[in-house]
Amino acid sequence: MEYLPLFANLRRRTVLVVGGGHVAARKIELLMRTGAQIRVVARELCPQLTGIINNRDINWLGPIFEPAMLDEVFLVIAATDDAELNARVYKCADERHTLVNVVDEQQNCSFIFPSIVDRSPIIVAISSSGKAPVLARIIREQIESMLPMFLGTMATIAGTWRSRIKQYICNMAGRRSFWEKAFNGSFANMVAQGKLEQAEQELEYQLYNCPSQSGNVALVGAGPGDSGLLTLRGLQLMQQADVVLYDYLVNPEIIDLVRRDADRVCVGKRVGEHSMPQAEINRLLVKLAQQGKNVVRLKGGDPFIFGRGGEELQEVAAAGISFQVVPGITAAAGATAYAGIPLTHREYAQSVTFITGHPRDDGDFIDWPSLARCNQTLVVYMGVMKAAVINRKLVAHGRAPQTPVAVISRGTYTDQKVLIGTLEQLEMLALQALPPALLVIGDVVALSHEINWFGQENLIA
Numbered sequence: 001m002e003y004l005p006l007f008a009n010l011r012r013r014t015v016l017v018v019g020g021g022h023v024a025a026r027k028i029e030l031l032m033r034t035g036a037q038i039r040v041v042a043r044e045l046c047p048q049l050t051g052i053i054n055n056r057d058i059n060w061l062g063p064i065f066e067p068a069m070l071d072e073v074f075l076v077i078a079a080t081d082d083a084e085l086n087a088r089v090y091k092c093a094d095e096r097h098t099l100v101n102v103v104d105e106q107q108n109c110s111f112i113f114p115s116i117v118d119r120s121p122i123i124v125a126i127s128s129s130g131k132a133p134v135l136a137r138i139i140r141e142q143i144e145s146m147l148p149m150f151l152g153t154m155a156t157i158a159g160t161w162r163s164r165i166k167q168y169i170c171n172m173a174g175r176r177s178f179w180e181k182a183f184n185g186s187f188a189n190m191v192a193q194g195k196l197e198q199a200e201q202e203l204e205y206q207l208y209n210c211p212s213q214s215g216n217v218a219l220v221g222a223g224p225g226d227s228g229l230l231t232l233r234g235l236q237l238m239q240q241a242d243v244v245l246y247d248y249l250v251n252p253e254i255i256d257l258v259r260r261d262a263d264r265v266c267v268g269k270r271v272g273e274h275s276m277p278q279a280e281i282n283r284l285l286v287k288l289a290q291q292g293k294n295v296v297r298l299k300g301g302d303p304f305i306f307g308r309g310g311e312e313l314q315e316v317a318a319a320g321i322s323f324q325v326v327p328g329i330t331a332a333a334g335a336t337a338y339a340g341i342p343l344t345h346r347e348y349a350q351s352v353t354f355i356t357g358h359p360r361d362d363g364d365f366i367d368w369p370s371l372a373r374c375n376q377t378l379v380v381y382m383g384v385m386k387a388a389v390i391n392r393k394l395v396a397h398g399r400a401p402q403t404p405v406a407v408i409s410r411g412t413y414t415d416q417k418v419l420i421g422t423l424e425q426l427e428m429l430a431l432q433a434l435p436p437a438l439l440v441i442g443d444v445v446a447l448s449h450e451i452n453w454f455g456q457e458n459l460i461a
Contacts, residue, residue, distance in 0.1 A: 221328015249300030335411025340452030357383025
């Protein structure tokens with residue numbers, strides 16, 4: 001280990017910054033967040049730094065660095081373009097055994113700045129020991145995506161309760177178990193939703209009453225296919241899950257992002273076959289949560305758009321179980337974007353309508369005259385089997401047979417296939433499509449030849 005990582009308390013400690021440019025300003029902005037007493041030495045100040053000094057309690061000592069300025073200073077930063085001055089600052093500080101950092105000159109540093117993920121009071125620091133700062137930054141960005149913003153709030157609340165928990169739960173193992181359940185259970189969910197008062201009430205209940213065995217359910221949209229379209233919040237919950245119930249339509253690459261020791265249960269449905277009836281999925285969600293588990297229900301696309309997410313949460317809510325919803329990019333938005341088809345366009349479509357080609361067996365009323373209107377885009381989910389009916393009904397109610405259509409197969413996947421034709425060719429196009437497939441009907445489809453950007457060229461019928 002070349003450097004020992006430390007977290008220094010700079011509140012009310014003096015820090016000297018030599019330099020008045022943009023780099024110095026960035027360092028000062030970071031130091032201001034720590035409550036340090038900042039002194040600046042610089043021949044001239046950049047506008048950003050001038051504004052900071054005019055509006056903050058920062059002391060500008062003047063243009064010339066003098067060794068005496070290091071007296072009673074806790075640490076020093078040199079950020080000038082004068083190599084001789086930087087070396088002098090380092091030498092003087094080192095002789096006084098004062099920590100010093102010369103920006104971008106590792107040989108003149110007794111400490112270095114790490115890349116920081118700030119979820120105060122939770123702080124994560126990443127360093128490459130000065131060898132590869134860009135790599136450290138890339139790692140920081142990856143960690144940023146994994147840590148939700150509410151972590152700091154949760155840690156702050158936990159800090160105010162720490163002494164009470166310690167008084168009531170005497171042994172360390174018991175306290176550890178209490179906090180593990182809190183940080184992975186209803187308390188954490190309430191903080192994530194901004195329900196801070198209820199979150200503290202939950203902590204109090206868990207502390208002074210028999211701990212509830214009920215877990216929680218998170219309904220998460222996995223997006224249309226491409227794993228890069230999964231939301232950060234969805235990924236965070238998948239990393240916290242005890243069990244994940246997922247559909248066939250979820251990309252296996254996304255399933256691989258689930259916490260390794262979580263149970264994974266496929267409950268997905270395909271056209272013509274059901275691995276698990278919907279009522280049984282609903283009951284399983286309740287059963288698992290009542291066992292005290294963190295349950296993620298992972299659904300392709302968005303769970304509230306033809307995903308039966310509402311039905312599942314009705315049963316969860318009726319059982320009194322805590323739940324939350326993480327939206328996903330629905331197939332209509334994702335697949336059409338990857339096919340170069342804008343759903344709306346000022347010249348071609350002023351509205352868009354999503355419908356399912358697989359309605360309830362007891363018969364839903366479909367307003368075909370409204371669906372057949374011009375100047376709108378119609379997107380049909382699960383419509384391959386009903387393509388002939390859709391064609392016939394739309395034409396019968398006034399939609400032109402030459403209206404452009406697209407059948408998008410495996411949208412956003414690397415093997416995405418887009419078949420382009422006209423409404424009268426819809427059935428023929430649908431028969432050529434591999435599931436899952438999406439039907440898009442409207443004049444905007446004609447724009448795909450101009451702005452298609454992803455994967456292979458669209459195929460014209």
